[in-house]
Amino acid sequence: MRKLGVVEFVTLDGVMQSLGGPDEDREGGFDHGGWSGPYGDEVLARRAGQGIGQTSAYLFGRKTYEHMAAHWPHESADNPIAASLNTTPKYVATRTLRQQDIEWVNCHVIDTDVVEAVHGLKSEGDGFVTVLGSGVLVQTLIANDLVDIFRIMLHPLVLGTGKRLFREYPNPLRLRLTECTPTTTGVLLLTYERQPGTA
Numbered sequence: 001m002r003k004l005g006v007v008e009f010v011t012l013d014g015v016m017q018s019l020g021g022p023d024e025d026r027e028g029g030f031d032h033g034g035w036s037g038p039y040g041d042e043v044l045a046r047r048a049g050q051g052i053g054q055t056s057a058y059l060f061g062r063k064t065y066e067h068m069a070a071h072w073p074h075e076s077a078d079n080p081i082a083a084s085l086n087t088t089p090k091y092v093a094t095r096t097l098r099q100q101d102i103e104w105v106n107c108h109v110i111d112t113d114v115v116e117a118v119h120g121l122k123s124e125g126d127g128f129v130t131v132l133g134s135g136v137l138v139q140t141l142i143a144n145d146l147v148d149i150f151r152i153m154l155h156p157l158v159l160g161t162g163k164r165l166f167r168e169y170p171n172p173l174r175l176r177l178t179e180c181t182p183t184t185t186g187v188l189l190l191t192y193e194r195q196p197g198t199a
Contacts, residue, residue: 002122003148004059004129006138007051008165009036011155015162016135024067025163032159039155043183051151052084056127059118061134062094068132069104091121091129093137115144122146135163142166142173149193150175156186 009019018025018033026033060068068085075082090107093114102109110117118141121129128149131138141147152165166173175192182188 002125002127002129004122004146005149005151006131006147007151009153010165011157011159013158014164014166015159016165017162030162035157039185039187041184044187047189048081052081054128055088055130056125057121057129058088058090059129059131060092061137062097064133065092073104114140118146139167147194152190154188154190
């Protein structure tokens with residue numbers, strides 16, 4: 001049975017919005033896009049490689065899918081991240097896209113109940129279903145106790161505004177830290193496991 005892992009780049013105040021570029025996501029007037037750029041190093045790159053080696057399926061929300069699909073299909077297969085993303089099965093939870101709208105190879109639309117669909121994905125095969133970004137989808141996954149592992153890249157930066165990874169929940173979300181690795185730029189690579197039976 002597969003586990004579901006959520007992979008997120010966040011600031012110290014929990015912001016996950018528009019980490020990659022200035023125009024990635026300007027919703028809410030957010031103008032700090034690309035904030036993660038100065039913090040890359042070999043430790044972070046190596047961790048990314050380890051993560052893709054365990055991934056047997058990817059899961060995205062619509063906005064993250066559209067952003068990823070505009071970039072990764074055009075990258076060289078020599079790039080291990082591109083190779084993984086372009087060849088591994090991908091699933092998109094969306095109410096607006098249909099399968100005929102999808103051009104990225106080996107990508108499938110989930111247009112039915114997402115909770116039921118994710119239970120199905122987790123029951124098939126081994127490895128991890130990996131969620132990248134997809135902030136709205138992640139809230140549904142958390143609320144329905146579907147996340148097994150959070151892999152968080154915690155950056156030494158406070159933005160004060162923007163969409164946050166952890167939002168409002170009716171019950172505490174209890175996690176267990178299983179790994180903490182610092183990078184040369186001050187990012188902490190954190191792995192948390194969900195404690196069973198907590199929400």
